[in-house]
Amino acid sequence: MSDKRYYAFSDYLKGRFGCKVYKISIDAGFTCPNRDGSMGEGGCIYCNNQGFSPNTRRERASISEQTRRGAEFMRARYKAEKFLAYFQAFTNTYAPLDTLRRSYSEALACEDIVGLSVGTRPDCVPDDVLDLLASIGQNKETWIELGLQSAHDRTLELINRRHNVASFIDASRRAIDRGSLKICGHIILGLPGETRDMMLDSARLLSNLGVHGVKIHLLHILKDTPLADAHSRGEIPVFKFEEYVSLVCDYLELLSPDIVIQRLTADGPSDLLIAPAWAMEKKRAIDAIEKELLKRDTRQGARASLPDAPHNAF
Numbered sequence: 001m002s003d004k005r006y007y008a009f010s011d012y013l014k015g016r017f018g019c020k021v022y023k024i025s026i027d028a029g030f031t032c033p034n035r036d037g038s039m040g041e042g043g044c045i046y047c048n049n050q051g052f053s054p055n056t057r058r059e060r061a062s063i064s065e066q067t068r069r070g071a072e073f074m075r076a077r078y079k080a081e082k083f084l085a086y087f088q089a090f091t092n093t094y095a096p097l098d099t100l101r102r103s104y105s106e107a108l109a110c111e112d113i114v115g116l117s118v119g120t121r122p123d124c125v126p127d128d129v130l131d132l133l134a135s136i137g138q139n140k141e142t143w144i145e146l147g148l149q150s151a152h153d154r155t156l157e158l159i160n161r162r163h164n165v166a167s168f169i170d171a172s173r174r175a176i177d178r179g180s181l182k183i184c185g186h187i188i189l190g191l192p193g194e195t196r197d198m199m200l201d202s203a204r205l206l207s208n209l210g211v212h213g214v215k216i217h218l219l220h221i222l223k224d225t226p227l228a229d230a231h232s233r234g235e236i237p238v239f240k241f242e243e244y245v246s247l248v249c250d251y252l253e254l255l256s257p258d259i260v261i262q263r264l265t266a267d268g269p270s271d272l273l274i275a276p277a278w279a280m281e282k283k284r285a286i287d288a289i290e291k292e293l294l295k296r297d298t299r300q301g302a303r304a305s306l307p308d309a310p311h312n313a314f
Helices: 009-017 061-079 097-108 127-137 154-159 164-178 196-209 224-232 242-256 282-296
Strands: 022-028 081-088 113-120 141-149 182-190 213-218 261-265 273-275
Touching: 009 022, 009 261, 022 061, 022 113, 061 097, 081 097, 097 113, 097 127, 113 127, 127 141, 127 164, 141 164, 141 213, 141 224, 164 182, 164 196, 164 242, 182 196, 196 242, 213 242, 224 273, 242 282
Parallel strands: 022 081, 081 113, 113 141, 141 182, 182 213, 213 261
Antiparallel strands: none
């Protein structure tokens, strides 16, 4: 039994599979509609995918080879026994259905792969893609990771997401309704112009929607992004270490205790990271969050409420 005061993904996976399960990051060669011109160009203002997906920093191998190498590394370093194939780079449902089917099947055919985790945008999950993933989910652990980032449309417009909150709500509902899929919402704390209360709004929204997991990201500034340009002009403040720790604890208190926490913070490669410098200290941040929860004598869900308001209240 875990002594953590939040529902850690590692604990969920151990309970589900009875052993250590780790994600293997995969770059399947997809792009993003916010980069290729179909919706926009340049992507979100914070996006340097080399800072989010390690496989994009080297020559791309086949999916099966990436999976083999990843499993070999995870076994040696973490004593992992089983794996989720994590389609991480860019938008991993943004391709013809046959291409997606082949890509997912290639990963699932690899040794000790017990399921998929597919990172994508909420405006890139048409029903036929959800049906494909739901069919996989009948026999394999299948997560869809949807980037919400903020519960406020004006913020999404400011960061050039090119989708709104309603599209996230719609995608989540359609996925949840299929019964065999698990949804993980991605949010970013520290986005430009957001107050503390605005950031906490997404905890209420995700709890109300009934998603299965959440990744909490720290806004960090990476080189070669519009965000870096704005930061150099003094327009984008970043969290101090103690501020972020306190906010994450507030966030966890408001989040349903049934939601699995897949991430508490985010880091970036040292050669790309501009600020905050402490973002490189991921373990220190996680340890501090756990100590603050203990100090407060609180835990995930301590202040959670599931209001009767409709899901589109935000």
